[in-house]
Amino acid sequence: MVKSLIFHSFNNNNHLRSDPFYDFNIKEYKLLLEEISKSIDSEKYTITFDDGYRSIIPAIEIAKKLGFKTKAYIITKKINFDGFLNEKEILRLFKNGTIIGSHSHNHKNLSLLSDNELEIELKKSKIILSKILNSKVEEFSIPYGEYNRTVIKKAKKYYSKIYISGPLIFKKKDIVGRLSIHRSNFTKVNFILSQLTNKFNILFILKIISVRLIKRFIPLKGYRKLKNLILDSKSINYFN
Numbered sequence: 028m029v030k031s032l033i034f035h036s037f038n039n040n041n042h043l044r045s046d047p048f049y050d051f052n053i054k055e056y057k058l059l060l061e062e063i064s065k066s067i068d069s070e071k072y073t074i075t076f077d078d079g080y081r082s083i084i085p086a087i088e089i090a091k092k093l094g095f096k097t098k099a100y101i102i103t104k105k106i107n108f109d110g111f112l113n114e115k116e117i118l119r120l121f122k123n124g125t126i127i128g129s130h131s132h133n134h135k136n137l138s139l140l141s142d143n144e145l146e147i148e149l150k151k152s153k154i155i156l157s158k159i160l161n162s163k164v165e166e167f168s169i170p171y172g173e174y175n176r177t178v179i180k181k182a183k184k185y186y187s188k189i190y191i192s193g194p195l196i197f198k199k200k201d202i203v204g205r206l207s208i209h210r211s212n213f214t215k216v217n218f219i220l221s222q223l224t225n226k227f228n229i230l231f232i233l234k235i236i237s238v239r240l241i242k243r244f245i246p247l248k249g250y251r252k253l254k255n256l257i258l259d260s261k262s263i264n265y266f267n
């Protein structure tokens with residue numbers, strides 16, 4: 028069902044400037060990737076990193092050594108900020124084989140923006156990254172995985188590949204599903220492997236459908252509160 032995993036930050040990057048729900052100790056991350064790569068052909072899979080934290084630099088090295096492809100999606104407003112990648116680091120990652128894509132300029136919920144605001148989020152980040160890399164930027168990862176038809180339509184105007192933060196139940200043209208790794212699923216190696224090897228899992232499909240329904244009816248803040256309650260874990264939004 029998915030060919031890509033998503034990670035965010037490592038070693039509690041700059042203390043609470045990242046969401047602890049998505050933060051990993053680099054050692055536990057390494058163990059997980061080593062475990063996964065024993066059972067799959069890692070060259071066929073991609074480890075992606077959203078938000079552009081500086082702590083992804085060693086994580087990318089680990090993934091590459093194990094044979095995975097790597098991609099990093101950058102929030103362009105955060106470039107050069109404390110705890111985030113700077114321009115030189117982004118260029119170095121790119122030159123060393125990591126695909127660099129946009130994760131919007133401000134990391135807003137794109138499905139709530141006006142046409143004009145949405146246009147800025149998509150276009151500005153593409154221009155900034157293209158300048159840093161001196162190369163075309165073709166990939167976009169949608170913040171919070173929050174999208175609707177307008178977001179996809181506009182995003183396609185600027186990017187040829189659009190990544191979301193959940194697996195797709197049905198294959199779609201131009202949209203790529205990913206599996207987000209977080210505190211409540213990172214020890215479930217068998218589950219992660221079943222996702223990567225296309226094993227049919229009706230319970231997981233039902234879970235995706237119910238999360239999408241819940242998200243449709245309650246705002247993102249409410250969803251995060253509900254998630255924290257159910258999972259007994261702390262998830263904060265550093266970007267809002």
Ligand SMILES: [Zn+2]
Nearest residue numbers: 077078170171
């Ligand atoms: Zn993000």
